Amino acid sequence: MELLKPPMVDRRGDNPETSVWWDKLTLAQKFSASSLGKSGYELVCIRNIEGEGVAILECNGGVATISAEGEINAGAQIKLRED
Template identity: 55%
Template sequence: MQAQSRQPIIERRQEPPEQSVWWEKLSLAQKFSASSLGKFGYELSFVRNENGHSLAVLTCQSGTAVISEDGEIDTSPAIKVR
Protein backbone atom coordinates (compact mmCIF):
# COMPACT_ATOMS: atom_id res chain seq x y z
CA MET A 1 0.00 0.00 0.00
CA GLN A 2 1.45 3.32 -1.07
CA ALA A 3 1.41 6.19 1.41
CA GLN A 4 -0.30 9.28 0.12
CA SER A 5 1.48 12.54 0.68
CA ARG A 6 -0.66 15.14 2.35
CA GLN A 7 -0.86 18.64 1.02
CA PRO A 8 -0.20 21.32 3.61
CA ILE A 9 -3.32 23.03 4.86
CA ILE A 10 -3.54 26.60 3.68
CA GLU A 11 -5.35 28.97 6.00
CA ARG A 12 -7.67 31.01 3.79
CA ARG A 13 -9.59 32.77 6.51
CA GLN A 14 -8.52 36.28 7.22
CA GLU A 15 -8.93 38.27 10.36
CA PRO A 16 -12.42 39.78 10.40
CA PRO A 17 -12.29 43.59 10.17
CA GLU A 18 -13.95 43.88 13.58
CA GLN A 19 -10.81 42.32 15.10
CA SER A 20 -8.56 45.03 13.68
CA VAL A 21 -7.12 47.52 16.16
CA TRP A 22 -8.09 50.23 13.68
CA TRP A 23 -11.75 49.16 13.47
CA GLU A 24 -12.64 50.71 16.84
CA LYS A 25 -11.30 54.07 15.65
CA LEU A 26 -13.80 54.29 12.78
CA SER A 27 -17.05 56.24 12.83
CA LEU A 28 -20.24 54.28 12.22
CA ALA A 29 -20.43 55.66 8.66
CA GLN A 30 -16.83 54.56 8.01
CA LYS A 31 -17.61 51.07 9.29
CA PHE A 32 -20.50 50.70 6.85
CA SER A 33 -18.38 51.93 3.94
CA ALA A 34 -15.42 49.74 4.94
CA SER A 35 -17.71 46.70 5.06
CA SER A 36 -18.94 47.52 1.56
CA LEU A 37 -15.39 47.81 0.22
CA GLY A 38 -14.46 44.57 1.97
CA LYS A 39 -16.69 42.73 -0.50
CA PHE A 40 -14.31 43.91 -3.24
CA GLY A 41 -11.16 42.75 -1.46
CA TYR A 42 -10.22 45.93 0.37
CA GLU A 43 -8.75 45.60 3.86
CA LEU A 44 -8.49 48.31 6.50
CA SER A 45 -4.81 49.23 6.76
CA PHE A 46 -4.80 52.17 9.15
CA VAL A 47 -6.63 55.32 10.23
CA ARG A 48 -5.02 58.70 9.74
CA ASN A 49 -6.04 61.82 11.62
CA GLU A 50 -5.83 64.89 9.39
CA ASN A 51 -6.87 68.32 10.62
CA GLY A 52 -8.91 66.75 13.42
CA HIS A 53 -10.76 64.43 11.05
CA SER A 54 -10.46 60.67 10.78
CA LEU A 55 -9.49 59.19 7.40
CA ALA A 56 -9.65 55.40 7.00
CA VAL A 57 -7.15 53.97 4.52
CA LEU A 58 -7.93 50.62 2.87
CA THR A 59 -5.79 48.67 0.41
CA CYS A 60 -6.23 45.79 -1.98
CA GLN A 61 -4.35 44.40 -4.95
CA SER A 62 -5.94 46.90 -7.31
CA GLY A 63 -5.09 49.95 -5.23
CA THR A 64 -5.93 52.18 -2.31
CA ALA A 65 -9.19 53.70 -1.10
CA VAL A 66 -9.94 56.19 1.64
CA ILE A 67 -13.11 56.78 3.62
CA SER A 68 -13.90 60.14 5.20
CA GLU A 69 -15.52 60.46 8.64
CA ASP A 70 -18.95 60.77 7.03
CA GLY A 71 -18.46 57.53 5.07
CA GLU A 72 -17.61 59.01 1.67
CA ILE A 73 -15.46 56.58 -0.34
CA ASP A 74 -12.67 57.73 -2.65
CA THR A 75 -11.09 54.92 -4.69
CA SER A 76 -8.65 57.30 -6.40
CA PRO A 77 -7.19 59.22 -3.48
CA ALA A 78 -4.20 61.52 -3.67
CA ILE A 79 -2.44 59.62 -0.90
CA LYS A 80 0.87 57.78 -0.87
CA VAL A 81 1.13 54.59 1.17
CA ARG A 82 4.66 53.48 2.02
Protein backbone atom coordinates in the same frame (compact mmCIF):
# COMPACT_ATOMS: atom_id res chain seq x y z
CA MET B 1 -20.60 6.83 -1.97
CA GLU B 2 -20.28 10.55 -1.29
CA LEU B 3 -17.31 12.50 -2.61
CA LEU B 4 -15.62 14.91 -0.23
CA LYS B 5 -15.25 18.44 -1.51
CA PRO B 6 -12.33 20.59 -0.44
CA PRO B 7 -13.32 23.50 1.83
CA MET B 8 -14.11 26.73 0.03
CA VAL B 9 -11.41 29.35 0.27
CA ASP B 10 -12.28 33.02 0.50
CA ARG B 11 -9.76 34.79 -1.71
CA ARG B 12 -10.92 38.32 -1.00
CA GLY B 13 -8.68 38.77 2.03
CA ASP B 14 -9.64 39.64 5.57
CA ASN B 15 -12.75 41.63 6.37
CA PRO B 16 -12.06 45.11 7.70
CA GLU B 17 -13.85 44.12 10.91
CA THR B 18 -10.82 42.04 11.91
CA SER B 19 -8.50 45.07 11.86
CA VAL B 20 -7.11 46.53 15.06
CA TRP B 21 -8.31 49.90 13.74
CA TRP B 22 -11.98 48.87 13.53
CA ASP B 23 -13.01 50.20 16.96
CA LYS B 24 -11.65 53.65 16.11
CA LEU B 25 -13.96 54.13 13.09
CA THR B 26 -17.18 56.12 13.11
CA LEU B 27 -20.38 54.19 12.45
CA ALA B 28 -20.56 55.66 8.93
CA GLN B 29 -16.97 54.56 8.26
CA LYS B 30 -17.77 51.04 9.46
CA PHE B 31 -20.62 50.72 6.96
CA SER B 32 -18.42 51.95 4.12
CA ALA B 33 -15.47 49.78 5.16
CA SER B 34 -17.70 46.70 5.27
CA SER B 35 -18.86 47.48 1.75
CA LEU B 36 -15.28 47.82 0.49
CA GLY B 37 -14.26 44.68 2.39
CA LYS B 38 -16.57 42.66 0.13
CA SER B 39 -14.37 43.77 -2.77
CA GLY B 40 -11.18 42.71 -1.04
CA TYR B 41 -10.12 45.96 0.61
CA GLU B 42 -8.33 45.74 3.95
CA LEU B 43 -8.33 48.47 6.59
CA VAL B 44 -4.68 49.36 7.14
CA CYS B 45 -4.73 52.50 9.30
CA ILE B 46 -6.47 55.72 10.26
CA ARG B 47 -4.78 59.03 9.52
CA ASN B 48 -5.56 62.43 10.95
CA ILE B 49 -6.05 64.64 7.90
CA GLU B 50 -7.07 68.24 8.56
CA GLY B 51 -8.33 67.32 12.03
CA GLU B 52 -10.48 64.41 10.82
CA GLY B 53 -9.87 60.67 11.23
CA VAL B 54 -9.69 59.23 7.71
CA ALA B 55 -9.72 55.45 7.27
CA ILE B 56 -7.19 54.09 4.77
CA LEU B 57 -7.91 50.80 2.99
CA GLU B 58 -5.81 48.90 0.48
CA CYS B 59 -6.52 46.28 -2.19
CA ASN B 60 -4.06 44.96 -4.76
CA GLY B 61 -1.94 48.09 -4.57
CA GLY B 62 -4.94 50.41 -4.82
CA VAL B 63 -5.82 52.74 -1.97
CA ALA B 64 -9.23 54.00 -0.88
CA THR B 65 -10.09 56.45 1.88
CA ILE B 66 -13.23 56.85 3.94
CA SER B 67 -14.07 60.20 5.55
CA ALA B 68 -15.61 60.42 9.02
CA GLU B 69 -19.00 60.85 7.29
CA GLY B 70 -18.50 57.56 5.40
CA GLU B 71 -17.70 59.05 1.99
CA ILE B 72 -15.52 56.67 -0.04
CA ASN B 73 -12.73 57.92 -2.32
CA ALA B 74 -11.52 54.90 -4.30
CA GLY B 75 -9.05 57.00 -6.27
CA ALA B 76 -7.14 58.40 -3.31
CA GLN B 77 -3.59 59.54 -3.98
CA ILE B 78 -2.03 58.55 -0.67
CA LYS B 79 1.42 57.04 -0.35
CA LEU B 80 1.63 54.24 2.21
CA ARG B 81 4.78 53.26 4.03
CA GLU B 82 6.13 49.88 3.11
CA ASP B 83 7.30 47.50 5.82
